[in-house]
Amino acid sequence: MYAFEIEKPTTLADALAALKEEDAQALAGGQTLIPSLKARLAMPSKLVSLAGIEEIKGICTADDGRLCIGGGTTHGAIAREAADRFPGLAGLAAKIGDPAVRNRGTIGGSLANNDPSACYPSAALACGATIVTDRREIAAGEFFLGLFETALEEGELITEVRFEVPEASNYQKFEQPASRFPLVGVFVARYADRGGVGVTGASEGGVFRWNEAEEALASNWSADALEGLSVPADGMIEDLHGTPEYRAHLVKVMTQRAVAAAG
Amino acid sequence: MAQVSMSVNGQPAEGEVEGRTLLVDFLRNSLELTGTHVGCDTSQCGACVVHVNGAAVKACTMFALEAEGAEVTTIEGIAAPDGTLSAVQQAFQEHHGLQCGFCTPGMVMSATALLKDNPRPTEAEIREYLQGNICRCTGYHNIVKAVMAASGQDVGAIAAE
Numbered sequence: 001m002y003a004f005e006i007e008k009p010t011t012l013a014d015a016l017a018a019l020k021e022e023d024a025q026a027l028a029g030g031q032t033l034i035p036s037l038k039a040r041l042a043m044p045s046k047l048v049s050l051a052g053i054e055e056i057k058g059i060c061t062a063d064d065g066r067l068c069i070g071g072g073t074t075h076g077a078i079a080r081e082a083a084d085r086f087p088g089l090a091g092l093a094a095k096i097g098d099p100a101v102r103n104r105g106t107i108g109g110s111l112a113n114n115d116p117s118a119c120y121p122s123a124a125l126a127c128g129a130t131i132v133t134d135r136r137e138i139a140a141g142e143f144f145l146g147l148f149e150t151a152l153e154e155g156e157l158i159t160e161v162r163f164e165v166p167e168a169s170n171y172q173k174f175e176q177p178a179s180r181f182p183l184v185g186v187f188v189a190r191y192a193d194r195g196g197v198g199v200t201g202a203s204e205g206g207v208f209r210w211n212e213a214e215e216a217l218a219s220n221w222s223a224d225a226l227e228g229l230s231v232p233a234d235g236m237i238e239d240l241h242g243t244p245e246y247r248a249h250l251v252k253v254m255t256q257r258a259v260a261a262a263g
Numbered sequence: 264m265a266q267v268s269m270s271v272n273g274q275p276a277e278g279e280v281e282g283r284t285l286l287v288d289f290l291r292n293s294l295e296l297t298g299t300h301v302g303c304d305t306s307q308c309g310a311c312v313v314h315v316n317g318a319a320v321k322a323c324t325m326f327a328l329e330a331e332g333a334e335v336t337t338i339e340g341i342a343a344p345d346g347t348l349s350a351v352q353q354a355f356q357e358h359h360g361l362q363c364g365f366c367t368p369g370m371v372m373s374a375t376a377l378l379k380d381n382p383r384p385t386e387a388e389i390r391e392y393l394q395g396n397i398c399r400c401t402g403y404h405n406i407v408k409a410v411m412a413a414s415g416q417d418v419g420a421i422a423a424e
C-alpha cells in the first residue's frame with residue numbers, strides 16, 4: 001500500500017468537506033477498498049472513514065411505506081434488521097461473503113463500487129430503488145453505468161437507498177465457490193402491477209434487467225411463465241468459471257428458482 | 264504517524280501507527296500478539312479473525328486507526344487468565360479440530376462469535392458461518408464436530424459420516 005492519512009469525521013458535513021481535498025477517498029467497510037489498496041490499484045492521499053457517521057446508518061420505514069436504508073449500514077445489519085420488512089433483501093445481504101465481511105461491508109460501498117458481480121445492484125434495479133446522495137436522488141436505472149462505473153460524481157456520497165418493498169421477492173445466487181461472489185445472481189420482485197428481474201454477475205455490461213422475463217411475469221407470476229424464453233449468450237462474461245452460454249443458461253434457471261422461492 | 268489506543272483482551276493498548284497500518288500488523292508487530300495469523304492477506308482465509316466490539320472481523324482488512332477506542336479480543340484473550348481453555352478451544356483439542364494449527368486462531372474466533380449469537384447451531388449453520396475460514400488440513404469435518412460439541416450437542420451423527 002502507498003501511504004495515506006485517515007480522517008474520521010462524525011458528521012456527513014465534515015466528511016464531505018474532507019472529501020473536497022484532492023485525492024481524498026471515502027472508506028466505508030473497506031472490504032473492497034483495502035484489498036485494492038494492497039494491490040496498489042488506488043493511490044489516495046487521504047481516506048475519509050464513514051464508519052463514525054451515525055446519520056447514514058440504520059433502517060427505517062418512510063411515510064410512503066418505502067424502506068430507507070442508510071448508505072453506511074452493514075450487510076450484517078440489513079440481514080438482521082430488514083428480515084421482517086423485506087425478507088428478499090435481507091436474504092441477499094445474509095449471503096454476501098462471510099460473517100466477518102458482512103460485519104464491515106456496507107450497502108453504500110457496494111453500490112458505489114458497482115462490481116459486475118456485486119449482489120445489491122440486482123435488487124436495486126429489480127425494485128427500481130432510489131439512490132439518495134448528499135446532493136440528489138438517482139433512480140437505480142440511471143445509476144449503474146457499466147463495470148465499476150456509476151453516476152456518482154467526485155466526492156459524492158450515498159447517504160440512503162430507498163426501496164419500494166415488493167409483495168414478494170427472492171434472490172438466487174449461484175456461487176463461484178472460490179470467491180463466493182455470484183457467478184450469476186438474480187433478484188426478482190413482485191409488485192401489484194409489475195414484476196422486476198435484476199441480473200448480476202452475468203453480463204459484460206454489468207448488472208441488467210431482464211425485460212422479457214419482467215413482461216412475462218407481469219401477467220403470470222410463475223416459473224412456468226419463463227419456460228419459452230431464453231437469454232442470448234452474446235455479451236455474457238467468458239472466464240475460466242463459465243462460458244457465455246453457461247451463464248445465459250444460468251440466468252434463466254436462477255430466475256425460475258427465484259420466482260418459485262418468492263411465491 | 265498517528266497515536267492509536269484501544270483495549271485489547273481487556274488491557275489498554277496504544278502505539279504509533281501509519282494510516283496504512285493494518286489492525287493485524289498492529290496486534291502482531293507492536294503488541295507482539297502473534298496468535299492472530301495472516302494466511303492470505305487478501306481477505307479470503309479468515310486466519311486473522313478477531314473480535315472488534317464483539318463482532319468477528321478480518322484484522323487484515325481493517326486499519327489499526329479504525330479500531331481507535333474499540334474493545335478488541337484476540338485468540339490470546341479467549342482462555343481464562345489461569346490458562347483454562349474455553350469450551351470451543353477444549354472441544355477443538357478433544358475432537359482433533361486442528362492439524363497444523365495455522366487456521367485455528369481464526370476458526371476459534373469465528374466459532375466463538377457464532378455460539379454467542381446462536382448457542383445451538385445446526386451442522387449446516389456451522390458450515391455456513393465458517394465459510395470465510397479456510398483450512399488446508401482437516402477437511403473441516405472435525406472442526407464442525409468440535410463446534411457442535413462446544414455447544415453441548417451430540418456429535419454422533421457427524422462422527423458417523
Ligand SMILES: Cc1cc2nc3c(=O)[nH]c(=O)nc-3n(C[C@H](O)[C@H](O)[C@H](O)COP(=O)(O)OP(=O)(O)OC[C@H]3O[C@@H](n4cnc5c(N)ncnc54)[C@H](O)[C@@H]3O)c2cc1C
Pocket residue numbers: 025026027028029030031032033034050071072095096097098101104105106107108109110112113115117118119120152156157158159179180181182306307
Ligand atoms: C471475501 C469477500 C467476499 C465477498 N463476497 C461478496 C458477495 O458475494 N457479493 C457482494 O456483493 N459483495 C461481496 N464482497 C464485497 C463486499 O460486499 C464489500 O463490502 C462491498 O463491495 C464494498 O463495501 P464496503 O463498505 O466494504 O466499501 P469500501 O471497500 O470501503 O469502498 C468501496 C468503494 O466505494 C466507495 N464508497 C464507500 N462508501 C461510499 C458511500 N457511502 N458513497 C459513495 N462512495 C462510497 C469507496 O470510496 C470505494 O471506492 C465480498 C468481499 C470479500 C472480501
Ligand code: FES
Pocket residue numbers: 300301302303304305306307308309310311312321322323324
Ligand atoms: S489473512 Fe486476513 S483473511 Fe486471510
Ligand code: FES
Pocket residue numbers: 360361362363364365366367397398399400401
Ligand atoms: S489445521 Fe492446518 S490449516 Fe487448518
